[in-house]
Amino acid sequence: MMDNGATSTKEERFLSRMALNDNKAGMEGLDRDKINKIIMESSKGSKFYENELKREQQVNRRIEKMMLQKAQITEQQLKKAQVQVEKTASVLEMSRDLSRVIVHVDMDAFYAAVEMRDCPELKDKPMAVGSMSMLSTSNYHARKYGVRAAMPGFIAKKLCPNLVIVSTNFDKYRAVSDEIREIFADYDPHFQPMSLDEAYLDFTDHLEQRQSWPESSRTHRYRSRSITELPQESALEETDLSPVLFEDSPNSSLGLLGSEGAAGDAFEVFGTSVEEAVREMRFRIEQKTRLTASAGIAPNTMLAKVCSDKNKPNGQYRLPSTREAVMDFIENLPVRKVCGIGKVSEKMLNALSISTCSHLGQQMALLSLLFSETSWHHFMEVSLGLGSTFIPRHEERKSMSTERTFRELSKAEEQFSLCRELCEDLAEDMKKEDLKAKTVTLKLKNVNFEVKTRALTLPYAVATVDEIFAVAKDLLKTEIENESPQPLRLRLMGVRVSAFVSLDDKKPLQKSIIGFLQPGKTESSGSSKDMHQNLEKENHSLQASPLVCPPLMQKYQRKEEAVKSSTKANDNKNAHASTSGCGGTSSETLTCPVCFRRVETTDLNIFNSHIDHCLNDPTRKPNQSTASDSESDLDLENDHQESEVVHRRRGECEAEGEMSKNSEELSRDSPHEGQQSLKNRDSKDVTSQQPQSCNSKGPVLICPVCQLTQETDDLTVFNHHVDLCLNQQVLHELGGQTSSSRNPPAVKNINIRGKCVYYMKLFSTFSLNTNPILCTFSLCCMTALETRCEHNVGILSPFK
DNA sequence: ATACATACC
């Protein structure tokens, strides 16, 4: 009886893992039960099935644990969590940025569409790209049968016996991808490709310019059919493939359309609205490639991604940039649609009766108690309809790997030679990108589909076949020995390298910080380009997450970029300052990133004290100091060093909004750990925060942003104040016109903060253990940085 | 740092 019960539960739960995923476009209204039955019948008893079952049970245990935890939560805890969550929400809310226009473009059934285009026979047949073992994608016809990506071909065949399976032609897809990317670049030169067929674009700048474009610049011709390589089918194809016009287009210029028959001369004029611009882009894609794309338009990437799916295929959807529209949109959005919430997260959330984003918002307090900080922060952003409002430039790669699946391989000898082959392939790939890595990971999957990884990090970097194989071989050998006298029965082997070091020098980091703080040194120790690269690298080691960049700092980036040109214009002056000013003798001094004065020491501890002082002393702020000429030069010089590197870097990730957010949440959300230890670590500095002038009664802290004293010694409260203050200042500053000389304080403060943050960043990189804490605010920055570095963030998503 | 899990295309 018990057995029975357990078995039936097993089966039932198993379904959720194994069953058809019909949340993709083109899969609505299918006979799920029938499809699932076929899938089950095809899978049952296989090793794969058994393994999936095992994993499913693991997830179930995880859920049970979570439910147990949930049961132990008291009303009081929940209430307290609710307060925290609401506070965090209000801070997040303040950072909402609806000013950007983000577009997510996604080709429709990409590989399948390419194959259909090139083989008209396939046009009205259900087809898929891949193999009997695995499909990459299927056309919409096949989707009606439940055939979809990531399904093995042999099961797909059972669902749809007439299915035609075409093998992949990656070179072709890459070529098409290059074509569409050319078009993307016209709308956003910094667009971010997510795969061959998908990209995020920031349309904001394009739209601004577009307003003043003449019609001629917005006019695009239909593909000239007489030149088409496939003349006889092209007429058919055109009607077939080109539902270019959409009812939703606001000012559709139907009247200008050429007749269907007339080749060559037909053209269309597109308007200046977002919809028109995106429609134009999709039109051009189709004319150029004879393939269709779908797009989503929204104020951030997370939403844009969801929107692009909404009217797929060959459609687009715009989510207006108002809070109301966003919240309405989110309301009934299934959590599974959100990038970053997959099968498992969905199941866990479902167990808590959460299936839509509005549920997510309603249950935040609970979620904050049951999930990790990163997770619930992500949930929180999702529930508020927040996401990344800028397109992060592509980060340097963090790993490279190659793996192969094969029929059972049990002989050690063969395993070693396969391992070597993999290393050869990998070394070749590494060479193409000039990479050297310190970590080698071996991946093994046995015939029961159990996956194992074994890694080793070396004190040096490797790049050649022999070097990599030497490590991989050892790892493999250990595994074989562990299993002996049984052989390892493998079905997959893979080798991955990670922890890359930059090929040129890879100097000790300590040197770089000195270099950075010694303006003259840039010139003397190498070209500024080298410096740039060094810093860039260090930067990358810190760039935890390319995904979620908070709105505020994103703004900085754009701002800094705007400033960059003017900074560059000062290059002459800078060069002058650093050579004639103090270039040669600066090896004994460091430049304070707060006051920009030289500090005559090379002792970082002393220097650190100076900065402590500076941060707490308003008169040291450059905008208030009596900026003599020489100081201005220093200032510029400093900027010169930073212009290329720091400014970009700032924008990239160490977003200030994120910092305040992180620190804010960190300090409150993990009272046991974060806040407590922070406070302990900081107690001395809190005291030092107290203004010398005001050594009065109650505890007082000075806000580094508004400079006003805050009558509290509660770091959480103070922290919150600083966050609010910062947000307000930044928003105000950015909301207003260009920073006229009328309004320097805010700007200056921001800059100071930027440098301060950067400074902290360096320090956290170099693990300077002595006096790492400069002041409460810096601590927040630093903590936030550390948090970032350790936990990364995602997404926003997609990604955040 | 390592291992394993989740997610995305």
Add this chain to the structure above:
DNA sequence: TACTGGTATGTAT
């Protein structure tokens, strides 16, 4: 017959 491959990141130890 037959359930991928590549990359990044989150979670746990």
